[in-house]
Amino acid sequence: MLDPRRLLTLRAVVRAGSMTAAAAELGYTPSAVSQQVAALERETATPLLVRHARGVLPTEAGALLVEHAEVVAGRLARAAEEVADLTALRAGRLRLASFASAGARLLPGAIGEFRRRHPAVRLSLELAEPDECPDRLRDGDLDLAITFGYVPGPALDADGLTSTFLFDDAVNVALPAGHPAVGDTLRPTDEVDVATLRDAAWIRDAGSLCREQLVDMCATAGYTPNIAFDSDDFPMVSGLVESGVGVALVPDLAVHQMGRRVVLRRLRPRVVRRIEALTLPNPAPATAAMLDVLRSRRAA
Amino acid sequence: MLDPRRLLTLRAVVRAGSMTAAAAELGYTPSAVSQQVAALERETATPLLVRHARGVLPTEAGALLVEHAEVVAGRLARAAEEVADLTALRAGRLRLASFASAGARLLPGAIGEFRRRHPAVRLSLELAEPDECPDRLRDGDLDLAITFGYVPGPALDADGLTSTFLFDDAVNVALPAGHPAVGDTLRPTDEVDVATLRDAAWIRDAGSLCREQLVDMCATAGYTPNIAFDSDDFPMVSGLVESGVGVALVPDLAVHQMGRRVVLRRLRPRVVRRIEALTLPNPAPATAAMLDVLRSRRAA
DNA sequence: TCGAGCATGCAGCAGAGCTTAAGCCCGCCC
DNA sequence: GGGCGGGCTTAAGCTCTGCTGCATGCTCGA
Missing domain, CATH: 1.10.10.10 (Winged helix-like DNA-binding domain superfamily/Winged helix DNA-binding domain)
Structure with a gap:
């Protein structure tokens, strides 16, 4: 040549x-x-x-x-x-992934802001559970993933990746209005002790991280939860709770999907999901720009 | 970049x-x-x-x-x-130029041989007088030119070019059968002294080199030729000679264009055209290949 | 005949870029 | 779980490409 x-x-x-x-x-x-x-x-x-x-x-x-x-x-x-x-972000693409509730509540605003700043960048978004994201980032399938990890709980395997903390998403327990474990004495600001839910039937989020989290949480409180139902759809969870089938864990990000007859209370001890953005270290410009947007909205 | x-x-x-x-x-x-x-x-x-x-x-x-x-x-x-x-001569072009009589007699054979050896090379041929060829070679308009120069006579301006001698083309005088300067005593092998043509009317080849050559030749013999006619077409020259208008110089390469009633005799002193191939030094492969062909046919 | 402009060859030098060697990280296997 | 191997990186050093500067030869135009 x-x-x-x-x-x-x-x-x-x-x-x-x-x-x-x-x-x-x-x-x-x-x-x-x-x-x-x-x-x-x-x-x-x-x-x-x-x-x-x-x-x-x-x-x-x-x-x-x-x-x-x-x-x-x-x-x-x-x-x-x-x-x-x-x-210069006059071209390019940004492939996002997120879990479902962030997709509905957190991302629309961030994506709108990003599009306003960098209209030439082609965006895509897909739903993905936190535990599949690291590999897909490393394989070059994704540019940025919104993930979460329970605190307390095992850290996500993010070796070789950069995680940017966004905010903590508090986890509530969703109860039917007259649940026996609650009684009539519950005031709106009260927390519910995990131990008091020992005999409750649980409706569990089918997401793999959430499945484990429920079991871990109850184990810490000294019992094994009675799981009556698995579902990956919060409106359905809401309906099941309302109709008295059981109780469920519902993070703040999904609260808007609950029906109004469902009672939501904080847990004691406190459980939160740590919401993070996962990227490769040394990310491409469009990815870095989206991190900027996410950080700026966290501050606001 | x-x-x-x-x-x-x-x-x-x-x-x-x-x-x-x-x-x-x-x-x-x-x-x-x-x-x-x-x-x-x-x-x-x-x-x-x-x-x-x-x-x-x-x-x-x-x-x-x-x-x-x-x-x-x-x-x-x-x-x-x-x-x-x-x-490797699997492609390329070769732009030839030559004066008219070589184009008719010398080149067809050479071109045939070249095409046999290198069928993929695109050939072109145009007519060009010797004195315009050097500049056109230097300007890159041509790759190889067949030219001639009279001997004796001034050398062609071939500065910076390579000239390859091909052969000498003897020049004859064409006479009408019963020309007075010749008489009836002329035998086929006889030569005609230039001096004896002092009073002849001349039909002159219009090519620039040939125009000058006639005058030079006669000047050497001590007179100025009487030029009755200029023509660039040998068949016409032939006709004019046959009909007794005058005599003409006809090189061997053009003899075949003369009518059979024209008498052709060598001149004394001898006049020849030196036929050459003109190229750039360090010629392109196709050009070098054509030189090879021309040289090989000279040997044969 | 001289001078200007252009291409070239040679000597010399600087720096790009290669190699070697060592280090680190990650995943795998025993 | 710890050694191991494959892979990328970094640092140091050296080689050789490729540039500069200058002298030369050539052509052309004045």
């Missing part, structure tokens, strides 16, 4: 009409240009320029190479330009 | 899936490849690869650059290939 550097030098020479003029354009001495061309002629074993009193003219082979050099130069320029567009 | 070398390295890395594998392909150490990629990332101020336990994957910007690199690599390969085709 030919040396692209020399090919571009040849192009400059033919465009300029003389080695001296090309050298001036390229910021070299005529000697350097002459040597480059000579090397290319040696490489191709063909004369590429006919030397002239007033400069040089390309031979057939020279003209052929210049045509290719034009394409190469054009590509190099376009490549640089497009990468610059990418870094 | 981006460094094409580094761009191609990036391409190799992404294709290979790891820097180490790419280094092996390229014949470098992994360290060298890593430095190249790092330099490119510095140059573009953008991460191009995500580092992985089992190798690397391109980022969006990296994939973008690889696409461009593919085009560049393709062009470089095609360029090398096409130049190789040119040098």
Whole structure:
């Protein structure tokens, strides 16, 4: 394969009409240009320029190479330009993933803000559970994932990834209005002790992290929960709670999906989901820009 | 503009899936490849690869650059290939020029031979007088010109060009059968002394070199020719000679265009046209190949 | 005949870029 | 769980490409 550097030098020479003029354009001495061309002629074993009193003219082979050099130069320029567009957020894509409740409550605002700032970036969003996100980020399937981890609870395996704390999402227990474990004495500000729910039937969020979290929480309180139902849909959970099938854990982010006859109370000991944005370290510009948006909205 | 070398390295890395594998392909150490990629990332101020336990994957910007690199690599390969085709005479063009009588007698055979040897080379031929050929060669309008110069006579201005002697084309005088300067005593092998044509009317070849040559020849013999007619068409010259308008100089190459009632005799002192092939020094392969053909036919 | 402009060759030097060696991180296997 | 191996990175050093500066040869125009 030919040396692209020399090919571009040849192009400059033919465009300029003389080695001296090309050298001036390229910021070299005529000697350097002459040597480059000579090397290319040696490489191709063909004369590429006919030397002239007033400069040089390309031979057939020279003209052929210049045509290719034009394409190469054009590509190099376009490549640089497009990468610059990418870094300046005048182009590019951002592939987001999030768990369902953040998708409904947190992201719409952030995405709106991002689109306002960087309208040229193509956005995509899909739902994904926290535990599948790290691998998909590492595989290059995703750029940024909104995940959560329970506190207390095991940390997510985010080795080699950068996690940005967004906020803590408090977890409530959802109870039917007259639940026996609650009685009539409950005041709106009261918390419910996990231990008092020992005999409750549980309606459990089917998300893998949430499944484990319920069991862990009850284990800490000294019992194994009686799980009556698994569901991944909060409106359905709401209906089940309302109709007295059982109680459920409902984080703040999903509260708006609960019917109004459901009673929501904080837990004691406190349980929160730590909401985070997960990215590769050294993220691409669009990803970094979205992190900025998320951070700025956390502050607000 | 981006460094094409580094761009191609990036391409190799992404294709290979790891820097180490790419280094092996390229014949470098992994360290060298890593430095190249790092330099490119510095140059573009953008991460191009995500580092992985089992190798690397391109980022969006990296994939973008690889696409461009593919085009560049393709062009470089095609360029090398096409130049190789040119040098191997599997492609290319050869622009010939010649004066009229060589075009009719010398070139058809040579061109046939050339086409047999190198059928892929596109040939073109145009008529051109010897004195315009050097400049057109130097300007790159022509690749090879068949020219002639009279001997004795001034040499053609072929500065900076290479001339290849082909053969000498003897010049005859064409006379009407019973021309007074000849009488009835002329035998077929006789020569005609230029001096004896002092009083002849001349029909002159209109080609610039030939115009001058007639005057020079007569001046050497001590007189100024009486020019009755200028023509650039040998059949017409033939007719004029036959009908007794005058005499004319006719080189061997044009003898076949003379009518059979015209008498042709060698001149004393001898006059020849030196037939040459004119090219640039260090000619392109197709041009060199045609020189070979011309030389080989000269030998035969 | 001289001077200006251009290409080229040579000597010399600077720096790009390679190699070697060591380190670190990650995943795997015993 | 700890050693191990594959892979990327960094630092130091060296090689060699490729540039500069200058002298030369050439052509053309005055």
